Amino acid sequence: MIFHAIGLMSGTSLDGLDICFARFQKEDSWSFEILNAETVSYDKALKNQLKNAIHLSAEELLELNSSYGFYLGKSVKSFIENHQLTHIDLIASHGHTIFHQPEKKFTLQIGDGRAIKLEANLPVVYDFRSQDVLMGGNGAPLVPIGDELLFPQYDACLNLGGFSNISLKINNQRIAFDIAPVNIVLNQLAKNFGVDFDENGNLAKRGTINEDVLLQLNSLNFYQQSHPKSLGVEWCNENIFPLFQDIEKLDALSTFTEHAAVQISKVLEEKRLKNVLVTGGGAYNQYLIEIIRGKTMTDIIIPEKEIIEYKEALIFALMGILRINNEINVLSSATGSSYNHSSGIIA
Known part of the structure; x- marks a missing residue:
């Protein structure tokens, strides 16, 4: 089985948006090849928005969730056009973490996956962490x-x-x-x-x-x-x-x-x-x-x-593939949730 997927990752250090397009193959075990990857630097205004989002009102945060989703969609669409990519099974987006309080049963990664889908016109898997937190897990780390x-x-x-x-x-x-x-x-x-x-x-x-x-x-x-x-x-x-x-x-x-x-x-x-x-x-x-x-x-x-900079985006691409195929993509031994599960919302 061969899959081609794009992983999107935005880390807490606010370096920018990591985009990684990779080919995955499953025979006896999984193998991968990173085909294209780049980081889209955040401009000062967006960096400040994301950094200060923890202080926004609910209404402002909902607005940012949508606008950042469209930003992700436009960024990945440009990436696809620039590299002339044709065969893509899905986009998997981590989003950008604003709140993470698993002890209170919530975590929030903004960037509405439906907005990404509207811009890029491809299946999108997003919000990988919430299900695990609701199941009593930490919602992190997911890359294991x-x-x-x-x-x-x-x-x-x-x-x-x-x-x-x-x-x-x-x-x-x-x-x-x-x-x-x-x-x-x-x-x-x-x-x-x-x-x-x-x-x-x-x-x-x-x-x-x-x-x-x-x-x-x-x-x-x-x-x-x-x-x-x-x-x-x-x-x-x-x-x-x-x-x-x-x-x-x-x-x-x-x-x-x-x-x-x-x-x-x-x-x-x-x-x-x-x-x-x-x-x-x-x-x-x-x-x-x-x-x-x-x-x-x-x-x-x-x-x-490539591995130093894009390993997390690469793994979210794999997690998207696992989710689409309803295979386990979150390990309870890593997060502390009640059992292994397949997490992520599909748009």
Whole structure:
């Protein structure tokens, strides 16, 4: 069986919209080839809209849900035309996360899939997380199904995006959980220097670790909890950012980079992993990678650029294919829901 699908992913770090067109084949196991991929950068106005959407009224949020859906549809339509793509089975859209509070049984990823369908005139699968949250799960992480089916040769897959999350197999079960915030905090702290992100970790490298703040960060209750568990922007606003109000800006970057590395390497060591595939924007943060490597015996594998940048969009494309075929695309062992299920609304 051969499928061609487009995956759309917008991460919490607001880098832009990742679009990935891939060919999938299922024989004894799944294989894939990324055929075209690109990131559409958000302009300043849209970036601010998405960043501040957490403060919108219900009416304004509904309006943004529609307008952002049409934006996604127009973006994918341009992508299809630019690359002259003809054979596409479906579009799978993650949307952009505004709220994520699974303990209250809700999560919200905006970008109405029906608007995408109207623009692109193709079947669309969207809203992959809500069903899992209603079933008592965290609605996250969802990519472990893709790690299981597309990247089985690695002991674990580690994504360094807005948050770091890991997926690995223990006792023949795929488990996954968020480890710590990464770019959601580092990018915000980098803005103090008039840049969108700390390139290669060069700024953090110049700072001094504030041991007092580092201790407070490492003592946060989340790190003592057992998996499954997930993080959201709200948690960072409450627990992380207040700790940096009174310390030097370079020291803040240095301290948080160290904190992220401590938490990530701790998990790699505890799980005794031989190798780990590292993707997401944080894979380019040489300083962060260097610190992690210094704290663990695990072989840290940085793949080619396409996999680093588009692995999540690729996996959502696969999740869309699984959903259309009514096959399992969410693992309860990863999210904590009551059973494995096939999730996503089909437009």
